[in-house]
Amino acid sequence: MQTASPQIRQDARPVIRQLDESAINRIAAGEVVERPASAVKELVENSIDAGATRIDVTIADGGKTLIRVVDDGCGIAGPDLPLALSRHATSKIDGSDLLNIHSFGFRGEALPSLGAVGRLTITSRAGDEGASVHVAGGRMGDVRPAACARGTQVDLADLFYATPARLKFLRTDRAETQAVVDVIRRLAMAEPFVTFILRDATGGDTRTLFRADGETGDMFDALGGRLRAVLGRDFAENALPLDAERDGFHMTGFTALPTYSKGAAVAQYLNVNGRPVRDKMLLGALRAAYMDVMSRDRHPVACLFIDCDPTLVDVNVHPAKSEVRFRDPACVRGLIVSGIRHALAEAGHRSSSTVGHAALGAMAAAPAPTDAPRIYQMDRPSLGPRFTAASMTFQSGFAEQPSARIEPEPEAGAAPEPQHLPLGAARAQLHENYILSQTEAGLVIVDAHAAHERLVYERLKAQMADSGVAAQALLIPEIVDLTPTESALLLESADDLSRLGLVIEPFGGSAIAVRETPAILGTVDARRLVLDVLDTLQDGGDTAPLQARIDAILSRVACHGSVRTGRRMSGPEMNALLREMEATPLSGQCNHGRPTSITLSMADIDRLFGRT
Structure with missing residues (x-):
């Protein structure tokens, strides 16, 4: 039974009137x-x-x-x-x-x-x-x-x-x-x-x-001073300057180290031609730039400024003017991703200063154990003959358990140890995982497994960039039915997908045939893979999902191929790891976004012992 719409009067024709x-x-x-x-x-x-x-x-x-x-x-x-x-x-x-x-x-x-x-x-x-x-x-x-x-x-x-x-x-x-x-x-x-x-x-x-208060000086210095005043000293100490340009778009600003991150996307400030905006595409590009250096549950901190000719961007999208539309969104996205990744790569082994501050805070706040009687230094048993220059053990209960290995002092006439370098000279290995390194200014603690994991991962990515992604041919091509618009959009990116090991071609009408898939992915649902890539292309993105899946495999391989926790390392091995970290981009954090090193200055250490 049909009922009349309550918005339409049956007894009279609706009257059109001009609102006041x-x-x-x-x-x-x-x-x-x-x-x-x-x-x-x-x-x-x-x-x-x-x-x-x-x-x-x-x-x-x-x-x-x-x-x-x-x-x-x-x-x-x-x-x-x-x-x-x-x-x-x-x-x-x-x-x-x-x-x-x-x-x-x-x-x-x-x-x-x-x-x-x-x-x-x-x-x-x-x-x-x-x-x-x-x-x-x-x-x-x-x-x-x-x-x-x-x-x-x-x-x-x-x-x-x-x-x-x-x-x-x-x-x-x-x-x-x-x-x-x-x-x-x-x-x-x-x-x-x-x-x-x-x-x-x-x-x-x-x-x-x-x-x-208003800043003075040139624009870049003024912006740095303003961000220090607004976002705080920690951000200023852990922010990397940005200055990149592509096809008429210019990006400046500051972005933080991956280890200086937030639990929510509350500190991401985007500006287009000086106008603060909240744009989904720009936020997605910022997230993509940190894709393999930050955990998924963490969010980057950044203040970005995109400047371009006003005719290249439409700000008249919404009355509140908080959304914009770019004439070439792919170009802007590529500028953000490449510009930030370049800045992160130049930061090398650097980790955020807040990591060291957090470590100091944890040590200072650690409660003393209350379930055991206090033991004073004079009451401790002597280490006696168990202490040597090559190893140290501490008595615990009835069994002696290795805890730390001390490297011998260099012989007279030997080459000086590289304490002047950023990560210093290895002095000890703690619990067969943590390297204690002495620098001219203090102490660096390095997670050997996490650091080596990043080094191996970066080597694998470099090899893949040089030789490309190997593809494996499917015995029976996977046919994927799409709409004409979807098919055209996907085929436009066929060359880019081919370089990533995904080979597609038209298959009559609007269907496509998947001929080859990336070999590193092993057995893969080709149809699901194609649809994932298509979803991102329709959202104004690029072939990032496929690259992300390949990077995830490389990360897993790197994890299994890196130095395992519990392996004893010699002095030369530890120092070689430190030197490679200094020369490798993004080595300040592992593949999962955790810091690979913590730096403590002598002033911080003295403060822990009340020497200030």
């Missing part, structure tokens, strides 16, 4: 202003476009009851204030070219949208006289003279009071405040020469939540 300006602005506000942080973003971006060098932001109750933005920009002339509050009125474009955009804002929707859902007051001075106008629920008052400094002050009170249903969807004041802080942090990183101050005036007590 107030309703239109409230609808538009739902797209532009999702929460207080969205309002802060729009207002601060307006200040930046106005050429401000100092921007003060004050919020109360997470921005629900008050958002105030004060800047020292060019200001708005009094007669222009009503026009500025009209929909699609802007000074940033003339409407003739929607691709050649050089400003944050350009749609002319933010101010009228905010005035439609809250109580908005704009006070500004562009010349000798200031003016003010008030808008509440879309109703604009008269423009009045006002005494103010050059620039603009925007006060937004009672956000969403005109659309109370939206208030129910806001989160707690704490969560909304944190969202505002995140917006300011991202904009502060994008504009290092501008001073940003964020204050919270909840309850009448004003406290500073964030402050970043």
Whole structure:
């Protein structure tokens, strides 16, 4: 039985009517202003476009009851204030070219949208006289003279009071405040020469939540200083500079060492032509760049800036302007992946300083055992004849168990040990796995198995890059039925897939035939492999899934072919491993993303023993 739609009246024809300006602005506000942080973003971006060098932001109750933005920009002339509050009125474009955009804002929707859902007051001075106008629920008052400094002050009170249903969807004041802080942090990183101050005036007590003073110098130095102020000293110490270019796209910024990572993707800052964005393709490229140097449950930390001709990227994808579309996404993805991998390779054996700090913290915080009586040095049994220059054993219970091997001192006239090199000279092997190496500045502890695993893996990858991926022919080709679009997309990448050992060819209609698969994968579900590659190609990616599977096999082979835990190594072997680590890219972490070495300075060691 069919029932009439409840949206259609049966007794009369639906009437088409023009919505009034107030309703239109409230609808538009739902797209532009999702929460207080969205309002802060729009207002601060307006200040930046106005050429401000100092921007003060004050919020109360997470921005629900008050958002105030004060800047020292060019200001708005009094007669222009009503026009500025009209929909699609802007000074940033003339409407003739929607691709050649050089400003944050350009749609002319933010101010009228905010005035439609809250109580908005704009006070500004562009010349000798200031003016003010008030808008509440879309109703604009008269423009009045006002005494103010050059620039603009925007006060937004009672956000969403005109659309109370939206208030129910806001989160707690704490969560909304944190969202505002995140917006300011991202904009502060994008504009290092501008001073940003964020204050919270909840309850009448004003406290500073964030402050970043404008930097000086060239752009790269200013960006480094701003990132140190925003992301902290640890990031600055463990970040690698980026500067790469490809086909009209230029990438700069900083990316962290793999061993300096996060448990969630909360510290990935992407900017396109100075605009902070959250783009799925860019985030995927960042993840791919760390593919074989980081565990899957860890996330890289980076601040990337992609600059290009504005006509090569479309920023008019979403009203919030947080998404972009590139004319050549594959080129941008390749630039990010290759640029970051090159920087990581140049870092070589370097591991993040936070690894050593964590080790020191663990040692300092380790509780003393309470289930055994304390033994003082004078009460310990003498090692006696059991101690030699070649080995050391400690008595434990009734059995002697090897714990550490000490390498003999070099004979007189022998070549000096390489303590001046980054990883120093091997002094001992602890528990047949950890190499203790002495440097001029302190001590390095190396996980021999993890380090050798990375070295073998890099050798295997280099061999495969030189000779290609061997392919194995299928006795019976696998026929995969696809749509015409899928088939065309896959065949476009046939040459790239062939170099990875996957050989495909058309098989009538839209089907393809899989003739050969990578030999290193052994017996493989060819159809599933093809569909996995196709999924990534459709998502704007490349042949990464196949390469990732091959790299995973190489990693497994390297793991089985590396130095096993429990194997005793001679002094020359340990030193040879250290020297190879220094010469091998990415040797600061194993194939699974764990650090291969921990560096402790003499100052850190002295601090453990109270010598400072």
